[in-house]
Amino acid sequence: MIGIMGLRERTRQAVKADIAATAMRLFLEQGFDATTMEQIAAEADVSRRSLFRYFESKEDIALGDIAERGVRVQEVLAGRPDSEGPWEALRAALDVLATEMEFTPEWAARITAMFHETPSLRARQVEKQLRWTGQLVPEVERRLGVPPGSAGDPRAAAIVTSALACLNAAVDAWTTGGGKQSVFELYDEAVAAIRA
Amino acid sequence: MIGIMGLRERTRQAVKADIAATAMRLFLEQGFDATTMEQIAAEADVSRRSLFRYFESKEDIALGDIAERGVRVQEVLAGRPDSEGPWEALRAALDVLATEMEFTPEWAARITAMFHETPSLRARQVEKQLRWTGQLVPEVERRLGVPPGSAGDPRAAAIVTSALACLNAAVDAWTTGGGKQSVFELYDEAVAAIRA
DNA sequence: TGCCGATCTGGCACTCAGTGCCATTTTGGC
């Protein structure tokens, strides 16, 4: 047993990363829909069956660890001082997405473009963000002073989803526009626009 | 030729509505995923093949005319006086969604519940809303004074998606909470919350 | 009314994602 995970788990992660890299190359070369699981399996030297043991779906290969990042955001959000308002705390929490993610502009642009022209991918991505929302809402409700368990108050959900909407708009603007401003300058611009 | 569409087109719409009704009944009885296209075809007295001539996908049957409503919203938005700000105009435009839609609370609640517990449905719904966004953004950009064709400004997209986010939050709150307040009271609450 | 062409329909075969099952191989750890 070396480190926090055994040797087995480590090789597993390595294989997973290798598959993801191979798949992403194919996706960018041929397009997402035009690439079959069988082809990915062949190029990554695993059976089609094993592919589904590493990734639940084809979209998951492209989406990467988006889902896991959600819990990181939630952790950071929960750790923010109570003195901060929802928007302040959310901005700080969403910051980990940008800082922990290596943004090679050129590469990111191609990925984003692929997402844009592939409805099924876009759909799954949004679906994962919806799961984030569910995790972040309780914390925002606490800050808003909403008694826990009281259904029917739209405010917290509205704030969280709007923040995510601003982030998405910022990333979009960052990729379509030449990338002169940073994602977070654009995020702040977006937030300012909706709150003005 | 009777009315604006020929007899053929009219029967086609009737069949389509019949299929949708049958399918929705099955969806609510057994769940979305547990209902197969083959079963829907059998109960609606059409072949499986014809089913795909009426609806592009299984989700489309449940989603109904969400996509078409988008253009209505866009029309109303474009028709609003220039004196109105983006939020004012958007609120008026989104109003058609609530007023043109018959909200039988009990029935709507069951539909919404099904959407909530069926990720693929939720994803597609959001995807259609994303298409709305694309249609509404140019109009909001005009009101914002953004020169057309200039990419890289996140503000209009942020406003539109946030407005949609507020609407979604409102509908959610309306279904989970007892429905004491109207959807639009909740919408206004949500907007007030993010802009406070 | 009867015919013609456009349209609708059903059936078949196919691709591809995703899953259950089982037999075989690999491998970590005592």
Added chain:
DNA sequence: GCCAAAATGGCACTGAGTGCCAGATCGGCA
């Protein structure tokens, strides 16, 4: 070096979605 757990590969299956074609249907016009 042995053993149980885990990983793998192969096979068969379901279910959504699509292309193709032959035949039924039907609106509209002479």
